[in-house]
Each structure stands twice: as structure tokens, then as C-alpha cells.
Amino acid sequence: MDKETKNITDFINQKTGKNTGFLIPENYFDELEDNFTSEITIRSLSKKEVFTTPSNYFNTVENTILTKLDITTSKETKVISLQKRILQFVPLSAAAAVLLFIGLNYFNTNNTNTFDDITYTEITSWYENGYGETNNTDLATFLESEDFEDDFLTSINDNNLENYIDNIDEATFINEIE
Template sequence: MKQNKLHNIKETGFKVPDGYFNQLEDVILSDIKLKKMSSDSGFKLPKDYFDTLEDTIINKVSAKKSTKVIPLFKKRTLIYISSVAAAVLLLFNLSIFEKELTFDSLDIETVENYIIDENIGSYEIAALLPEEDLLEENFIEYNVETETVETYILNNLDIEDIIVE
């Protein structure tokens, strides 16, 4: 219904302020005069300003005043504290507090892990043993039953240990 009445509208809906067209010419002319006057900003630079600017800045930056530095710690105090710390460190690192290690105090699992982690082979272990321990007679004297070997293999070895790559 509203669309049917659109052809009957006579007014645009826009309004102009009173006396707008009477003052329009004066406003336009004053705007043109203002633009002509604003082309000259009124600021003037000294002669050769940009040629000497770099030297002036470098002179101001490089001329630093020496300031007195007050240390937080005096050298004597620092040396005293360092010597006390070194004495305490030496005290804890000396062998007074250490127990003597024996084969009985070593944990078997620790030794086994060390040998595995360091990739120590049987020849290197044999080099550490005296020759009397490696004689063939020492190995012949032991009589090991088959059931004992089978039980040891089942209890202590994994399949990965038995399979040779």
C-alpha cells in the first residue's frame, strides 16, 4: 500500500537552513582566501639547518658526563663472603664425611646397571680379575645340574637376552 502512494509525493524531505544560499558565496570566498593564506605556514628554518643537524646530534649524544658509581658491595666484603663459601664447600667435599666403600656395601643391582649402561664387555671384566680366578680348573670343579641351569634361565633371563641378533 505504501508503494502505491510514492508517485504522489511532492516534497523531498530535505531541509536547508534559513539564509543558506544568501551566505553561500561569502563562505566559499572566505574558504578560498584561507587556503591561500595557509600555504605559507609562518615557520622558517635557519640557513643550512639540515646540513648541520647530524653533527649537532652526534656532539650532544657523545658528550656524556661521567657519573660516580657507588658499588652495592665493597670489594673487601665480597672477598670475605667468597672465602667463607669456599671454605664451607671444601669442608663438605673432603673425605671426612665419606664412608669407605667396600664390595659388601655395593648393591648388586647398581653394579649390574653400571655394567649394562657403560657397555662393558666380558673381556673388560676379565681384565679386572686376577689370573688365578680365570684358570680353567676353577670352572671345572663346579658340578652344576641341568635342572639348576634351567631354573636360573627361566627365573633370571628374558627372551631378549637369549636371542642373539
């Protein structure tokens, strides 16, 4: 019979969608003792009011505190203008900047460069980067005839000259002609 009862309850539970007949909240037994003791504590407290406040206490508390502190709201505060202070330092800072500029330029005059300090590679890179332009008359004034050796023109053979002309870029050649 026990088996029949179990089958009947399982059938009813399937039709109703319930697993058991009774439901309890989750963690009910874990919190039961705490709930029970807190209920007993609340019931044991007295119901009479222990603390009382005077009538209109919360309406007048702010004024009472202010009168005890003796703070007057009409006290005038002194305002210091920052604009006047800043304008006092503007001429001073301008004079300091001028003195600093003059001093730095005066003490850095011992660094003078001469033409002897310039190297051949610096001059070459200057002309290669397009910073200088010269023509034949300018070169002729600076170069003396002694700078050229007599065998300079005879040392160029025809094969080297043909290779130079064959390998030259046409755009470069046109630029040299102009």
C-alpha cells in the first residue's frame, strides 16, 4: 500500500507541478535562531519613551547655536585685489627679461667662427643641398691658374669621357646646359 500511496502522490505532483506538499524559504532553518532571538529582544524592550526633546527644539536649534557662537552675518570681509599685485611685478619681470637677454648675448660673444673652422665637407654639403649657387665667373675669381695642373686635361682619355656622357641622366644634362 505504501507503494500505491507513493505513486498517487507522484501522479498528483506531476499534474499540479509541485514536488512536495509544503514549501519553506531557502536558508529558513539557518536564520531561524537569529529571527527568534531578535523577536524576543524586541518584545522585552520597554515601550515608554526614554528621551524627550523640548517643544520646537528642531525649529530653533540653528538660531540657538548661532547665538552661542556669536557669529554676525553682517561682518565685512577685506578683499585683496590680485590685479594690483600682478601689475606691480610686470615692470620688474620685463626689466629682468631684458637684462637676462643682454647678459646672455654679451657673455656669448667669445664664440666667433672663422673661415678656417669650416671644413671642405661642410662646404660640399652646403652646395649639394642647394644653399649656394655659383657660376663660372665666380669660380674664376677665387681659383688661380696655379691651382690647375697642366696634365689635368691630358689625363682624361676618350673612353672615360664617353662613359661619362653615356651614363649621365638626360634631365641632369639638360639642367647643366641651362
